[in-house]
Amino acid sequence: MIYQLTKTSYGTRFQQNVWKEITKIPFGSVRTYKEIACLIGSPQSSRAVANACAKNPYPIIIPCHRVIRSDGSIGGYSGSGGINKKKQLLNFEIGYEKY
Numbered sequence: 001m002i003y004q005l006t007k008t009s010y011g012t013r014f015q016q017n018v019w020k021e022i023t024k025i026p027f028g029s030v031r032t033y034k035e036i037a038c039l040i041g042s043p044q045s046s047r048a049v050a051n052a053c054a055k056n057p058y059p060i061i062i063p064c065h066r067v068i069r070s071d072g073s074i075g076g077y078s079g080s081g082g083i084n085k086k087k088q089l090l091n092f093e094i095g096y097e098k099y
């Protein structure tokens with residue numbers, strides 16, 4: 001089902017590839033925008049990955065809150081509640097107040 005969501009008519013092929021890769025991040029784990037870029041074969045596209053996260057049509061189902069900056073900071077979150085919600089989700093999944 002998640003694959004079908006990432007294959008909607010919404011978004012570019014690049015965005016769909018990013019969203020599909022994000023669905024592979026396990027609960028309680030994070031990846032960086034750079035890691036996602038490398039995993040989809042576009043290592044110079046970290047910013048484009050961040051932009052794809054911002055356009056995510058299903059922020060909880062496609063867990064873009066699990067994608068952070070390379071320096072370990074949390075980055076942005078376009079889902080309802082913004083950065084505070086991203087912090088809450090990450091802290092809930094990881095189990096302690098890291099973010």
